[in-house]
Amino acid sequence: MEINYKFCAFVDILGFKNKMSNFDDALNYYKQYFSAYESFDKSHDKLLESVRETLEVSTGDSIEEKVESVVFSDSIILISSNWKAFLFRLSNISSLFMSYGFVFRGGIGFGKHYSEFDSNKTYIVSEGLVQAVEIESNFSVYPRIVISQLALEEVLKSAKSLYDVNNMFIQSEDNMWFINPFF
Template identity: 30%
Template structure:
């Protein structure tokens, strides 16, 4: 078994997604899920090639559960940093693509011993990531293990290139309860990508406005006299609050939101 940074995530509202798939004539829903995973993996492979990183990725999608592991050499800060950075980039890319398809995910990122092959997944890191997600995530977000954050903050980040310091400093957010989670917005802008004639902040704001609009549409269609749908509405309320904070350039005084803050790292 190797040590690895491990992501576990599941899809909120998966029962409805399965019902939709059963009613379809083709495999549109299945193909969309496979394409979202392929894009996240493609982001990792792009960074691997561009920065000559040797960290592999192991991944499986089973039902509504995603497993992705990034192994590292125990005791090697560079290997550990590379695995952490690639996992963060993968998580941001995957979550963004799912949001583009109007799907919300919840997950956790942790670390520990990990093994997988074509038949078996046996992973301490996966169990820790799952427990983080199931017990604390609550809202549509991917939590990051506080112990993992502490290690990275203490030893610094061994960045393989300046672009990665930009990415990591825009990747981890902290809520009012002290929980760390992945910023789902901005990876394209961080890498200087262009879409619809926009780059950087303007590109990010375009996506944020789209997600706010969709989330507000979902809220309008919920029955707030139903206890289960009241619980669902709170998840969307939280997500809209986060999006509005991100849209305000993280200026708490202008947004009147004091719930969130950004986590900054130092290069070692």
């Protein structure tokens, strides 16, 4: 059993519960959501390939490292130890969902993490995920993905310079830092 420190995000699509009053409407909404997410996966992979080809550079902290994802109901969980890849993917998800008209909110945490994925099951035990869910439900009052202080400190500690994170976050009037969906 391998335990690592990882970033975790929990993103919830808002309004899905209201759609459940009519199952057919909920199913159509859900199909649109999955279609948007599958479209995102394909376009994100193409974007990464384009960036690699344009730069023709491979670095140890590139945006192409693994970001694991789990999609269930109207929620997405993202997991990675690479903060650049993780934040790049979250920013792209935010931007895509807005363009498709989906309203969402979420949280980002950081901490000890264990997960096991295979075709039949998914196991996740994660301090970061607990933080992310708590942030989503208690602090992300508006449609945004808020980062915990612990996760933000880890990003700042790992960044080579403040320039690396300059455009990644926005600070709101309530002093919460959240993902800039356009960086």
